[in-house]
Amino acid sequence: MSLDQQVVHLRHREGSQEGTRYIAVASGKGGVGKTILSVNLGRCLSDLGKKVLIVDADLGLSNVHLMLGLTPRKNLTHFFFGEATFEEILVKVDENLYFISSGNGILELAKLPRDQVLSLIRRLQELSEGSYDFVIFDTPPGIHEDTIAVVSAADFPLILTTPEPTAVADAYALIKVVNKECGLDSFHLVVNKVEGEEEGRKVYESIKLLTDRFTTAKVDFLGVIKYRKNLIRRIIDQDPFDRNFTGDVYNILSKMDLGIKPKRRSFWDTLIGRLFGR
Ligand SMILES: Nc1ncnc2c1ncn2[C@@H]1O[C@H](COP(=O)(O)OP(=O)(O)OP(=O)(O)O)[C@@H](O)[C@H]1O
Numbered sequence: 001m002s003l004d005q006q007v008v009h010l011r012h013r014e015g016s017q018e019g020t021r022y023i024a025v026a027s028g029k030g031g032v033g034k035t036i037l038s039v040n041l042g043r044c045l046s047d048l049g050k051k052v053l054i055v056d057a058d059l060g061l062s063n064v065h066l067m068l069g070l071t072p073r074k075n076l077t078h079f080f081f082g083e084a085t086f087e088e089i090l091v092k093v094d095e096n097l098y099f100i101s102s103g104n105g106i107l108e109l110a111k112l113p114r115d116q117v118l119s120l121i122r123r124l125q126e127l128s129e130g131s132y133d134f135v136i137f138d139t140p141p142g143i144h145e146d147t148i149a150v151v152s153a154a155d156f157p158l159i160l161t162t163p164e165p166t167a168v169a170d171a172y173a174l175i176k177v178v179n180k181e182c183g184l185d186s187f188h189l190v191v192n193k194v195e196g197e198e199e200g201r202k203v204y205e206s207i208k209l210l211t212d213r214f215t216t217a218k219v220d221f222l223g224v225i226k227y228r229k230n231l232i233r234r235i236i237d238q239d240p241f242d243r244n245f246t247g248d249v250y251n252i253l254s255k256m257d258l259g260i261k262p263k264r265r266s267f268w269d270t271l272i273g274r275l276f277g278r
């Protein structure tokens with residue numbers, strides 16, 4: 001076990017975990033690194049012995065499977081249209097790491113027939129609760145209902161940005177909308193593609209200035225992921241687990257209280273309430 005892993009492992013043992021924790025990885029702007037962070041979080045947590053499910057919640061344009069180099073025959077879209085059983089869409093990456101691809105046929109849950117969406121969500125709930133330590137949702141870019149719902153329900157609403165001003169503005173906009181519409185007041189921020197810690201901290205300070213002034217949201221800075229010019233080559237090779245990248249991810253995990261108590265209202269009930277207003 002590397003030093004990074006040991007730190008997270010020891011911290012995690014302090015707070016014993018019972019039940020499933022939900023992580024939402026979201027941004028406002030596209031292309032900031034949500035998918036690569038989701039798969040690396042999944043890999044790092046599973047290497048720590050946690051059982052992890054990654055759900056590709058980018059229902060328009062799924063691409064988790066491309067990064068992992070896996071081509072699932074069936075996905076959420078097939079399940080949704082009755083063309084696959086739930087067992088058929090669950091993909092085993094290794095002993096502790098599983099994922100579900102969304103396919104490209106469902107657009108927005110909030111706009112689809114309520115009964116069908118409810119049955120899909122209840123199946124996901126049955127699958128995850130109690131069986132996985134962590135469920136990670138990789139969300140699509142943009143601020144739409146599904147993303148707001150997943151972020152507002154998560155135990156760890158993890159907002160990702162880069163130092164680019166447009167990405168920072170969109171990260172703030174997402175936090176503001178979820179705070180105002182859902183009353184969520186605790187968020188975690190990660191800044192990707194930075195040259196160093198200092199650059200990320202400045203981005204955090206600029207977002208905090210706005211959230212302190214115009215919202216009731218508290219934003220907790222989880223750290224940075226450095227820009228690595230070789231990463232694109234690894235993604236082309238469908239092996240996105242760069243040792244330096246996972247080092248940054250372990251750093252982020254070491255700042256998360258992974259043994260956190262689950263919210264009083266379950267992730268799934270909050271999600272359904274948010275999507276269908278009850
Ligand atoms: N730390 C990094 N260093 C270098 N390149 C990076 C880094 N993080 C992400 N990238 C690159 O940025 C691009 C977008 O990454 P990714 O697909 O994970 O973003 P995304 O937020 O999921 O995008 P989308 O919003 O389209 O879903 C990829 O080409 C990836 O190689």
Ligand SMILES: [Mg+2]
Pocket residue numbers: 034035036058063138139140
């Ligand atoms: Mg993505």
